Amino acid sequence: EPEVTQTPSHQVTQMGQEVILRCVPISNHLYFYWYRQILGQKVEFLVSFYNNEISEKSEIFDDQFSVERPDGSNFTLKIRSTKLEDSAMYFCASRSGAGYGYTFGSGTRLTVV
């Protein structure tokens, strides 16, 4: 079964540093998403991406965050200057179209120290 692949699985970074989380969505999928889950809490929407642009973003997705699909296969989430409260599990997801289910990657656990 096709998978969404995320790297790294775990990243530790110092406060103020930039991090890039990487995702390879399923190849024929058109819609891409980032979600995050702070430890013990529910999964929250960050941003959706379609046709090479952001289609929706949440209040959490402020100017410190950006997304990119640099080469037609990778989908990245950049956090410019990390804060302690950015520590969370970050999930990438994709789907082939409206009316289809989401497939999630296995997540990147980001720890900001």
Added chain:
Amino acid sequence: GIQVEQSPPDLILQEGANSTLRCNFSDSVNNLQWFHQNPWGQLINLFYIPSGTKQNGRLSATTVATERYSLLYISSSQTTDSGVYFCAVIQGAQKLVFGQGTRLTINP
């Protein structure tokens, strides 16, 4: 925005027992998914079920869209079923909105 409420928040059972998890949502939805988050944090898709009933082995799910709820049934529970079960809905636009989850613990 749409509210998604799951019950119970916690459920502790013995191996072999059956369980029913409930998901209520506050408005009409286009689609609904059930996920299992395992102890390693991975979100495993269980069902994509906007309406009707589906079964996969010991698990089944029913969504009654007109009454705004979905149920996840787990029969003959095993310790590997432990984890957090999330219901998530899609309303109109693209994003998936998650409930708070039900933490299921199956004791041997």
